[in-house]
Amino acid sequence: MKAAPFEYLRASSLDEAIEALAGTPDARVLAGGQSLVPLLNLRQARPPLVVDINRVDELSFLRKENGRLEIGALTRHRVVETSAVVRSEVPLLAEALGFVGHVAIRNRGTVGGSLAHADPAAELPAVMVALDAEFSVRGPAGERVIAARDFFLGPHRTALEPGELLTRISVPTHRGGWAVEELSRRSRDLALVAVFATVTLSGEVCETARIAVAGAGPTPIRATAAEEALVGGALTDDAIALAAELVAAATDPPGDLHAPADYRREMAAVLTRRAIARAEEGA
Ligand SMILES: Cc1cc2nc3c(=O)[nH]c(=O)nc-3n(C[C@H](O)[C@H](O)[C@H](O)COP(=O)(O)OP(=O)(O)OC[C@H]3O[C@@H](n4cnc5c(N)ncnc54)[C@H](O)[C@@H]3O)c2cc1C
Structure with missing residues (x-):
């Protein structure tokens, strides 16, 4: 099957993406597309607008800051999985990423996409809950921070409000x-x-x-x-x-x-x- 028709916007900044999402109810974010594109093609998702965030560079980063790992929502699985900092500071996350699909999926798939998709069988949501991660989200009303354990509300349901984007994942480092x-x-x-x-x-x-x-x-x-x-x-x-x-x-x-x-x-x-x-x- 092919996707139902939709408008497409390639956002070049976070503000542009948020404005577009806020202006069109039921618009969907496109990150790595590893879950959204199959849903579109199966017509299980029929958004009027798809907002592509792949050129929003400010959402792609990975660094250690104040004893935590800070991950931009658009950072690809494979970048996180192969990072020396992640392997030494949050090895549970690096090991878990090795179980997410295959390398080709992980080359495109993003950390934010896996979390926003909220599949109950997915690895990353459970890792974030285990490690007490925090998620920053931005929408028309500004930024807020949600604890991982409050973020997942049900299968494919999260605490994201309409028009909100997941922007940053903050994970405490762990020992032992x-x-x-x-x-x-x-x-x-x-x-x-x-x-x-x-x-x-x-x-x-x-x-x-x-x-x-x-x-x-x-x-x-x-x-x-x-x-x-x-x-x-x-x-x-x-x-x-x-x-x-x-x-x-x-x-x-x-x-x-x-x-x-x-x-x-x-x-x-x-x-x-x-x-x-x-x-x-x-x-
Ligand atoms: C063959 C195959 C095998 C797979 N195996 C696994 C597996 O073993 N484990 C696993 O966990 N997953 C698996 N997946 C699913 C997939 O890897 C992840 O769900 C996917 O990588 C999600 O990230 P993405 O960037 O591709 O998200 P997309 O597909 O682009 O988006 C997914 C959803 O999240 C939303 N979204 C994306 N980014 C944001 C954001 N920043 N803010 C708000 N909403 C956002 C989108 O609107 C959409 O609803 C598999 C997929 C395939 C095709």
Whole structure:
């Protein structure tokens, strides 16, 4: 199929993009196009106007600032994945990006596009929730900052208001060990379930634990009960098994033609056990 007709504007500045989005209800932003273009071609999206932000250079940057990684929304996945700064300061993000489609997808796809698309099975939303990232958004009413855990409202639904653009992603750096454990039908397909974890240790004792799950609910799930159960004790087999049960209990997985809900819940527990054990090793 071919896309339904739409107007096209190639914005050359952020202000121009915001003005165009504000002036046309239901207008859509085009970033890397890896999700939007298929949606247009399948006519699942029929926007009257597509605002192309690929020439808005001010949205493309990657730098470390005040102990955080600052990422422009238009920065390509592959740039982030292969950055030495990201690999040393936020290695969980670098590892997770390796699971997003194939290199050709990651060469075009953008960090902002993946987050705004808000696929519950996608890797980046869950990583951002695990790491307590913050998102800057700009619209006709100015700029505001939204915590990652408040940004995702449901499948493909976010806290972005009409006319607002995601502009910057601010991610705290992390220490210790980390792990991504993902289950998918074929290599680099969207996850059936994926678990993202970081752990820091003080001697044998778990000082911090962060766990988020993708593919197991309408939004990424931050498994706070499991984190709290781990912190302050040794990461024994029993402690990890309890955390895995708590993660499974926090999930609300869909059952569909790809996998039944019970299977996804069980796999969330299995992947959590593996992720925590691997993160502990790295810590
Ligand atoms: C074969 C294939 C495999 C894939 N595998 C995976 C996978 O394993 N994991 C995964 O997570 N994804 C996967 N995807 C989806 C895709 O990689 C991402 O969703 C995509 O890269 C999103 O970024 P983009 O820049 O291409 O966004 P676009 O397609 O340009 O836009 C996506 C949505 O976000 C909106 N948008 C984009 N940028 C902004 C912004 N700055 N502010 C506000 N709204 C914005 C658009 O309007 C649109 O609604 C796959 C896609 C394909 C084609």
